[in-house]
Amino acid sequence: MNMESNEKIERIKNALPSIIIVSLVVFIIGLFVYSYVSDAPIFVITKLYNYTVTTIVSMTGLSQWLVKGIVIIVLIPLLWVIPNTVRGNYKKQAKAAGMLYFGVFFLSIYFMSKDIYFSHSGNETLKWYALTPEGVKFSDTPGRDPVYGITLKPVTPEVIRKLKLLQKGDIKPIDPSNFIFFNPITGEAQAWYYKYPDGTVEFFDKPGYHPISGESLEPITKQVLFEWRDSQAKKAPRKPEAGVGGTPRPSATGTPSGGVSASKGSSTAPQERKPTAEGVKNISEREAVKEESRLALFKSGVSDNFVTYRGMINVAILVESLGETKGKDVLYGHLKSNKINFITTFFQEDLILKNGFFYEIYNGKTDLLKKSDVMSKIDYLVIGKLNLSFKRGTELDNKLIVCNSSMSYKVVNKFSELFSRDNISTVGPGYTEEAALNRSMEILTEKLIGNIMKY
Numbered sequence: 001m002n003m004e005s006n007e008k009i010e011r012i013k014n015a016l017p018s019i020i021i022v023s024l025v026v027f028i029i030g031l032f033v034y035s036y037v038s039d040a041p042i043f044v045i046t047k048l049y050n051y052t053v054t055t056i057v058s059m060t061g062l063s064q065w066l067v068k069g070i071v072i073i074v075l076i077p078l079l080w081v082i083p084n085t086v087r088g089n090y091k092k093q094a095k096a097a098g099m100l101y102f103g104v105f106f107l108s109i110y111f112m113s114k115d116i117y118f119s120h121s122g123n124e125t126l127k128w129y130a131l132t133p134e135g136v137k138f139s140d141t142p143g144r145d146p147v148y149g150i151t152l153k154p155v156t157p158e159v160i161r162k163l164k165l166l167q168k169g170d171i172k173p174i175d176p177s178n179f180i181f182f183n184p185i186t187g188e189a190q191a192w193y194y195k196y197p198d199g200t201v202e203f204f205d206k207p208g209y210h211p212i213s214g215e216s217l218e219p220i221t222k223q224v225l226f227e228w229r230d231s232q233a234k235k236a237p238r239k240p241e242a243g244v245g246g247t248p249r250p251s252a253t254g255t256p257s258g259g260v261s262a263s264k265g266s267s268t269a270p271q272e273r274k275p276t277a278e279g280v281k282n283i284s285e286r287e288a289v290k291e292e293s294r295l296a297l298f299k300s301g302v303s304d305n306f307v308t309y310r311g312m313i314n315v316a317i318l319v320e321s322l323g324e325t326k327g328k329d330v331l332y333g334h335l336k337s338n339k340i341n342f343i344t345t346f347f348q349e350d351l352i353l354k355n356g357f358f359y360e361i362y363n364g365k366t367d368l369l370k371k372s373d374v375m376s377k378i379d380y381l382v383i384g385k386l387n388l389s390f391k392r393g394t395e396l397d398n399k400l401i402v403c404n405s406s407m408s409y410k411v412v413n414k415f416s417e418l419f420s421r422d423n424i425s426t427v428g429p430g431y432t433e434e435a436a437l438n439r440s441m442e443i444l445t446e447k448l449i450g451n452i453m454k455y
Contacts, residue, residue: 045078052105059113059126077101113140117155128152129163132429136163148429161188162207171208171217173423176228179203181220192217193224201228209427214391214404298368301351306343308377313339315452316346317382319407320358327388327405330437334445340452343378358383362410369416376414380455382448384409388440390433403428403436405444411455422451 049071056067081101084094117127130137130145130152137145142152155163174191181191194202194210194217201224202210208217218224308314317335321328335342352358357368362383369375384407391402404427411420424447428440 045075045082048078049075055109056112058124059116117160118157125154125156127155129155129159138163165206171204171206171425174203174205176203181225189219189221191220193220194218195224199231209404214389214402295368295371297351297355298357299372299374301348301355301357302372302374303345303348306345307341308343309341312341313380313452314341314343314378315380315382316343316378317384318347318349318352318358319382319384319386319409320353322385322387327386327437327441330441331386331407331445334441335448336445337449340449346378346381361412364410364418366412366416366418369412375412375416379414380452381412382409382452383412388437390436399431401430401433401436403430403433403440405437405440407444407448409448411452420455424448424451 052071052075053064053067056062056071057064077097078101081094081098084090085098113126118125126140128139128142130139130148130150132145132148132150137147138155139145139152142154144151176191179191181189183190190205192204192207194204194215196202203220204217207219209215210217306316317332319328319331332342332344335344361369361381362385369381375381386405386407389404391404393400404425406423406425408423409421410418411422413419424444426440426443426447428436428438428443430436430439
């Protein structure tokens with residue numbers, strides 16, 4: 001054997017271990033890939049099954065047997081989808097079906113957890129929140145509110161009840177005479193109150209801040225409730241003592257209790273004076289003249305400078321602005337609707353307010369409206385009192401200005417009947433008083449329009 005042949009054999013001997021090792025590695029990888037592809041459906045489905053069951057049970061607290069049964073049935077289609085995405089004649093269809101399947105799966109998890117704030121296991125907070133001027137905003141992840149930039153806080157068992165109440169809507173005053181103040185199951189307070197400096201107490205249906213003072217509302221307590229009831233009992237008028245039939249109880253002398261005893265001829269007995277027919281006539285004439293003069297004055301306060309539209313609800317509105325007078329003008333500027341024609345020039349406001357007509361109508365005395373027949377020209381009259389206050393800086397943002405507005409109003413129909421009353425409270429945020437006022441009035445008019453549309 002020549003030298004060349006010996007060198008070739010030597011090179012082959014030296015390379016043989018490497019060739020054997022590479023061949024074994026390729027063989028092992030091939031077996032692994034083949035095994036993985038063959039068992040991929042079971043592997044993926046098992047992983048997905050365990051994740052889904054653990055997630056749903058942890059979030060909802062449902063029976064694990066119920067969840068396992070449902071999940072197994074739902075995952076059956078994946079036995080066809082997964083292998084066909086790797087091989088077969090339906091790769092494209094299988095991939096599309098798989099994407100759709102997983103999209104529906106994760107959407108189901110979202111809707112299932114939408115109103116869940118804590119995991120059933122108690123180890124995880126699932127929601128974060130921010131108290132914004134527009135209300136409570138919830139998020140599934142920590143961070144900042146995208147509109148106001150307020151840092152989100154984790155929902156805790158201590159604040160969730162307050163947050164859920166605030167999420168239901170605006171804070172409204174309640175009638176304490178027929179309200180259940182404490183939850184009959186848990187004993188928790190179901191009303192909040194604010195006490196004015198003069199001791200007057202006002203009750204509300206949700207926690208928050210008083211719309212006029214901007215101070216925090218406090219949950220009702222048994223002591224506050226009993227004190228309020230005692231004050232109401234003291235204000236109630238006392239009925240005079242009466243005998244049978246409601247007549248004054250006679251005293252020991254035979255005279256009515258508290259009366260004056262006098263004999264028939266006593267000079268000290270009070271003499272009853274009966275008005276003469278002429279006197280009655282003169283009084284009636286003076287009252288009639290006075291009434292006619294007042295009616296004429298009221299009619300002169302009704303303007304002719306307004307337009308009504310057929311097919312729309314024609315509503316005259318008169319608002320007295322307490323405190324910040326500019327609020328009324330901003331309010332009027334937002335009264336725009338394609339279904340309601342708001343008439344802000346129906347009355348000469350100065351004349352109506354100066355002569356007491358405003359308060360007369362607001363308090364339910366609508367005789368002048370009936371006699372003047374002014375309501376025949378419109379559908380409704382809204383007469384209200386607007387109160388505004390501004391609060392600079394909040395615990396959320398020390399530069400933010402909040403405009404608290406509250407309007408109590410009465411509604412009179414075209415028959416001059418006072419048939420509705422309501423109160424609207426709003427909160428408007430802004431970085432200037434003008435912006436805060438504008439936002440608050442915008443929200444208030446939206447609610448007012450919504451209320452009128454229900455009539």
